[in-house]
Amino acid sequence: LxxxxxxxxxxxxxxxxxxxxxxxxxxxxxxxxxxxxxxxxxxxxxxxxxxxxxxxxxxxxxxxxxxxxxxxxxxxxxxxxxxxxxxxxxxxxxxxxxxxxxxxxxxxxxxxxxxxxxxxxxxxxxxxxxxxxxxxxxxxxxxxxxxxxxxxxxxxxxxxxxxxxxxxxxxxxxxxxxxKFNLTLRAEVMRKTKKLREANEHLQEFDKAKDEFISMASHQLRTPLTAIKGYLSMLLEGDAGEIKIGQYDFINEAFQGANKMVNLINDLLNVSRMSTGKFFIDPMPLDMKKMIQEEMKQLTTAARQKGLFLKFEAPADMPKIEADENKIRQVIMNFIDNSVYYTEKGGVTVKCSASHKDFVFEVRDTGIGVPKEMQQKLFAKFYRADNARRLRPDGTGLGLYLAKRVIEDHKGELIFRSTSGKGSVFGFRLPIHSPIKVDPKKHELLNLH
Ligand SMILES: Nc1ncnc2c1ncn2[C@@H]1O[C@H](COP(=O)(O)OP(=O)(O)OP(=O)(O)O)[C@@H](O)[C@H]1O
Ligand SMILES: [Mg+2]
Missing domain, CATH: 3.30.450.40 (GAF domain)
Incomplete structure (x- = not known):
């Protein structure tokens, strides 16, 4: 139970x-x-x-x-x-x-x-x-x-x-x-970034070495070249006695060549100064009219050989302008040189004028002009328009880039107008009294060059 x-x-x-x-x-x-x-x-x-x-x-x-x-x-x-x-x-x-x-x-x-x-x-x-x-x-x-x-x-x-x-x-x-993958990915990205940074540092060092080399080589080249150019110019002017007609053309060709090289070296030197931070404006009172005429003279034969006119228009009196002589000379030379080179018929008119505060320089040509879509980039480093490349394959595209920097550093303004196939006007406007104060340390650097 x-x-x-x-x-x-x-x-x-x-x-x-x-x-x-x-x-x-x-x-x-x-x-x-x-x-x-x-x-x-x-x-x-x-x-x-x-x-x-x-x-x-x-x-x-x-x-x-x-x-x-x-x-x-x-x-x-x-x-x-x-x-x-x-x-x-x-x-x-x-x-x-x-x-x-x-x-x-x-x-x-x-x-x-x-x-x-x-x-x-x-x-x-x-x-x-x-x-x-x-x-x-x-x-x-x-x-x-x-x-x-x-x-x-x-x-x-x-x-x-x-x-x-x-x-x-x-x-x-x-x-x-x-x-986990995200973490590895992040680590990988960081590793690669570090590598890139190192590569970049190497490149910068390399770039610096390259600039120093260009600067050194240019200095070494410029001195003998300037001498060659000077002696050729004296020969052409008959300082060593009259030269025969057949000789003139040869000496003139040599002179033009030397002139081109001096200009190129000056451009390279300035670009290398820009990247090493040694590009300074050192303003002094300048007789612009005289300077423009000196630069024009170097291009008279080149213009004449192409059958182009090369005119200069300027008022009788002109005040002195405060600017960096070498750099402004280079800009003027580049503008006139371009106009002579990129013009096939007609010619080039160089003009300058001054108001009480501004100095204006203009080079007008009847040349190939710049196609509208390329005008924007024209002042960029190494840039060359297609029509210019066709006409003259061997330019560097540094002249206008430098001109822009020189004028802007002078607190001036570039002048540029162009119609493709008709012609161009290149120039600048500068304050007569330079607003640039040079610091004495920079002066020391400048004097080294
Ligand atoms: N007067 C001009 N007429 C037409 N195009 C011009 C004129 N001046 C400059 N240019 C254009 O601007 C470009 C840049 O000129 P820049 O002087 O800087 O270099 P470049 O003349 O090509 O070469 P480099 O001056 O070293 O011989 C030229 O390639 C050309 O396309
Ligand atoms: Mg040029």
Missing amino acids: IAFTFQPLRKILTKITDRIFFKEQYDPEAFLKETNKILSTNIILTELLYKTLDHIIQEMRILEGTFVVVEDDKVHTIQSIGYKSAPDIKFEDVKKLSRIDITVYDELEEGNHLKNILRKYEASVVIRLMEDHQFAGLLILGEKKSGDMFTAKDIEILEITAPEITMAMQRAKQYEEIQ
Whole structure:
């Protein structure tokens, strides 16, 4: 009788204790809903695993649990909750457990090697996590707090959730990889940037060396060339006695050549001074009319040989203008030289005038002009318009670039108008009294050149 009545009694007792200590059994629907919520709102792998595991063992009232995530035949992450000391999970055991969907301790016979493994990890149930027929990990669950077995319903629910857990887990792993990749990428970008910076420093040093070389070479070339040009000019003027008609043309060609070279060297020297920071304006009172005429004289024969007129128009009186002689001379020479070179018929008119505050210089020609779309870039370093290249392939494109810098540094203004095929006007406007104050340190530098 006792035995007879004992069974129902025990049932009632468990029900009561279960109510008191472990509350009612969980509601599967609510359980799944909450699981899904956790899975869809967590992207950091360790957080995802922790929260999912915590939810499962709380709801199913399990003592402890572990997630094992594998990748490339290695343990990738282990996340456990509830153990006195975290289980030291061996990959060989994981591998053995990876062959079966669900391993339940109580269903295994004593002596079975899987049963021994489960015992080692205090596990009651092990669920295999698979993605696309690929083993992705294990969910190891310990005993229930009540000491009860896992019910068929528990197992079924775990089976339903397993693929979803796996998917979320893989997503988190990918996210982790992208984060890692981002870090490597950033490191790589930083490494490359550093390399570029170093390369750039090298280039700058190289550039400096190049500037110094140009400056040195130009100085060395300029002195003998200026002498050659000077002596040729004296020969042409008959200072060494009258020259024969046949000789004049040869000497004149040599003179023009030397003149071209001196101009080119001056341009190069100025450009190299600009990049080494040694380009300064040193204003002095200048007789502009005289200077313009001197420069024009160097180009008379060149113009005459091309059958071009070369005229000069200027008022009888002209005040002295404060400007840097060498640099303004170079600008004037470049403008007139261009007009003579880029004009094939007609000619060149050089004009200057002065008001009480401004000096204006203009060179007007009837030459090839500058196509409208190229006018914008004309004063840029090395820039040459197409029509000029066709006519004269060997220019440097430095003359106007320098002219712009010289005039702007004098606080003046460039003058430029042109119609393609008709002609151009190039010139500048300068303040008569230079607003530029030279600092004595710069003077020292200037005198070195
Ligand atoms: N008078 C002009 N008529 C037409 N085009 C001109 C004239 N002056 C300058 N240019 C245009 O401006 C460009 C730049 O002139 P710049 O004097 O700087 O160099 P370049 O004459 O080409 O070469 P370099 O002066 O070294 O011989 C020329 O290539 C040409 O396209
Ligand atoms: Mg030129």
